[in-house]
Amino acid sequence: MADHVSSTAVVTAPERTVTRPAPGPVPESGPVRRATATGRPRTRRLSPGKRRPYARLLGPLLLLAVWAVASAAGLLDPRVLPAPWTVLHTGAHLWTTGTLRTDLGTSLWRAAQGFAIGLVAGVALALLAGLSRIGEALIDGTVQVNRAVPTLGLIPLFILWLGIGETFKIVIIAIVVYIPVYLNLHAALAGIDARYVELAETLRLSRWQFVRQVVIPGALPGFFVGLRLAVTGSWLSLVVLEQINATDGLGYMMFQAQNYGQTDVIVLGLLIYGVFGFASDSAVRLLERRVLTWRRSLSS
Amino acid sequence: MAPIAQQLNAQQVTAQQSTPSPVPPASAVSLTGLTRSFGARTVLDGIDLEFPPGQFVALLGHSGSGKSTLLRAVAGLDHDTVGTGELATPERVSVVFQDSRLLPWRRVLDNVLLGAPGREADGRDPAERARAALAEVGLAGRENAWPGELSGGEQQRAALARALVREPELLLADEPFGALDALTRIRMHTLLRELWQRHHPSVLLVTHDVDEAVALADRVLVLDHGRLAVDLGVDLPHPRVYRDPQLGEHRERLLAALGVRPDGGPAGAGPQED
Numbered sequence: 001m002a003d004h005v006s007s008t009a010v011v012t013a014p015e016r017t018v019t020r021p022a023p024g025p026v027p028e029s030g031p032v033r034r035a036t037a038t039g040r041p042r043t044r045r046l047s048p049g050k051r052r053p054y055a056r057l058l059g060p061l062l063l064l065a066v067w068a069v070a071s072a073a074g075l076l077d078p079r080v081l082p083a084p085w086t087v088l089h090t091g092a093h094l095w096t097t098g099t100l101r102t103d104l105g106t107s108l109w110r111a112a113q114g115f116a117i118g119l120v121a122g123v124a125l126a127l128l129a130g131l132s133r134i135g136e137a138l139i140d141g142t143v144q145v146n147r148a149v150p151t152l153g154l155i156p157l158f159i160l161w162l163g164i165g166e167t168f169k170i171v172i173i174a175i176v177v178y179i180p181v182y183l184n185l186h187a188a189l190a191g192i193d194a195r196y197v198e199l200a201e202t203l204r205l206s207r208w209q210f211v212r213q214v215v216i217p218g219a220l221p222g223f224f225v226g227l228r229l230a231v232t233g234s235w236l237s238l239v240v241l242e243q244i245n246a247t248d249g250l251g252y253m254m255f256q257a258q259n260y261g262q263t264d265v266i267v268l269g270l271l272i273y274g275v276f277g278f279a280s281d282s283a284v285r286l287l288e289r290r291v292l293t294w295r296r297s298l299s300s
Numbered sequence: 301m302a303p304i305a306q307q308l309n310a311q312q313v314t315a316q317q318s319t320p321s322p323v324p325p326a327s328a329v330s331l332t333g334l335t336r337s338f339g340a341r342t343v344l345d346g347i348d349l350e351f352p353p354g355q356f357v358a359l360l361g362h363s364g365s366g367k368s369t370l371l372r373a374v375a376g377l378d379h380d381t382v383g384t385g386e387l388a389t390p391e392r393v394s395v396v397f398q399d400s401r402l403l404p405w406r407r408v409l410d411n412v413l414l415g416a417p418g419r420e421a422d423g424r425d426p427a428e429r430a431r432a433a434l435a436e437v438g439l440a441g442r443e444n445a446w447p448g449e450l451s452g453g454e455q456q457r458a459a460l461a462r463a464l465v466r467e468p469e470l471l472l473a474d475e476p477f478g479a480l481d482a483l484t485r486i487r488m489h490t491l492l493r494e495l496w497q498r499h500h501p502s503v504l505l506v507t508h509d510v511d512e513a514v515a516l517a518d519r520v521l522v523l524d525h526g527r528l529a530v531d532l533g534v535d536l537p538h539p540r541v542y543r544d545p546q547l548g549e550h551r552e553r554l555l556a557a558l559g560v561r562p563d564g565g566p567a568g569a570g571p572q573e574d
């Protein structure tokens with residue numbers, strides 16, 4: 001727009017070309033677009049361009065570098081934030097002699113169980129609600145109410161019901177996971193393009209064929225949005241659960257460290273959470289790219 | 301090849317059928333007193349239409365005159381519409397829409413195969429038939445492309461292949477070439493006409509393009525105020541030359557019925573668009 005305006009301005013008021021900051025040849029006549037040396041017309045590319053592999057690691061690595069440099073320069077008080085190598089050293093020490101291995105195993109196992117249950121429940125409920133009117137009437141309102149209640153606020157109640165063992169933690173994680181899975185998958189199933197419904201009718205697809213070949217593949221992009229939110233959510237709830245109500249796990253390790261003022265252990269725990277969160281999110285993205293190959297043909 | 305016993309069986313069946321009622325049925329499509337309205341607005345007002353098997357019919361009309369409504373009624377796609385009348389259509393009906401409506405997550409071949417009759421229908425491999433249909437529309441070699449990788453014209457040809465592979469007795473098309481450029485459209489006209497000559501389905505082609513109608517159809521209908529205002533037979537050999545004077549006569553009649561003078565201005569007494 002702006003380019004167009006300024007190049008027409010050239011025609012009516014040629015003297016203004018002097019102040020025009022744009023490099024390259026000045027158009028002599030009207031808004032004619034000229035090819036550059038590469039033979040491409042001079043259009044502004046609006047998409048951010050090609051994605052480089054592992055580019056998303058750049059930000060975290062930069063952060064790490066700043067941290068390391070600041071520590072080495074003595075800008076950071078080790079009691080506030082210990083140097084990266086101190087944290088690494090603590091990690092290695094705890095891994096070989098301490099409880100880090102079992103704590104990590106416990107945390108992963110909790111997250112995995114809660115995630116699996118939440119995923120299955122979210123998908124099942126979304127399918128029931130998205131594919132049948134009775135299912136929708138029964139399920140959708142209920143989930144919306146559940147969503148409005150902060151899940152972490154349910155912790156006291158669940159402890160009373162289920163005791164302070166593993167079960168309540170897994171249930172809480174499952175709830176945190178199922179909600180975004182349900183919401184996004186249900187919205188995607190319910191929002192199927194009416195044109196495709198019409199097509200399926202004219203092709204005389206059976207209901208099952210319609211669901212399997214049209215509705216579900218069409219809802220997969222929405223499902224992956226929910227899945228990524230769910231992965232993040234499962235780690236978040238794990239942190240909270242293990243810091244308040246646990247006798248083992250990463251969160252418990254950090255909680256103990258707080259009592260003894262071991263900043264390096266706390267930072268180690270945070271780093272592990274961060275790495276796992278990032279890794280699981282990347283895994284979901286990878287899976288998404290594999291499953292939704294057809295989308296690349298649209299964006300390329 | 302079907303086993304001989306099965307062939308004999310088939311012959312016996314047709315022999316038996318031919319005794320009580322003559323095969324093929326007398327009419328491919330028959331509408332009697334078809335009425336459709338949206339709220340207080342009656343869009344189709346008692347349409348009577350009958351056409352024999354294998355006839356190529358084009359349906360013209362102003363924007364909003366109810367062409368799509370009529371086609372959707374024939375296709376059985378108007379579940380929530382209030383309406384009366386009788387409707388008889390053949391068993392196998394295919395629909396081609398203005399957009400290709402290829403599912404973006406299925407490769408071209410799988411799109412053509414969607415809902416296609418299985419091997420049990422006539423003993424042929426469905427994938428082979430789909431390949432053949434794609435070859436017929438000039439898309440051989442593009443079977444494994446994603447729909448998003450095809451041009452607009454190619455997508456529409458894939459949609460034609462998807463319609464054809466079902467061997468329809470009736471082909472319904474709602475402005476199938478409306479989104480294509482003029483050159484591609486002419487190519488598609490030739491293709492559609494060739495396909496029709498080879499497979500001979502009845503065709504109901506909705507279009508707003510008078511040239512398209514007279515170039516392709518054996519019979520042209522004009523829908524106006526809920527009724528079929530014109531029913532014009534176009535009995536000219538194919539392929540038709542656009543500049544044929546006889547074609548020009550038909551074109552002018554139709555344009556007049558649509559309320560447009562040949563020079564493009566509105567006719568004094570013709571029906572007006574609302």
Ligand SMILES: Nc1ncnc2c1ncn2[C@@H]1O[C@H](COP(=O)(O)OP(=O)(O)OP(=O)(O)O)[C@@H](O)[C@H]1O
Pocket residue numbers: 338343361362363364365366367368369370508
């Ligand atoms: N689902 C609907 N609800 C309400 N009104 C509708 C609906 N579908 C169609 N109509 C109305 O019915 C009339 C006929 O519509 P239709 O789509 O059949 O026109 P058309 O002849 O196909 O027009 P075009 O050439 O623009 O495609 C229009 O006035 C339209 O507004």
Ligand SMILES: [Mg+2]
Pocket residue numbers: 367368369474
């Ligand atoms: Mg229409």
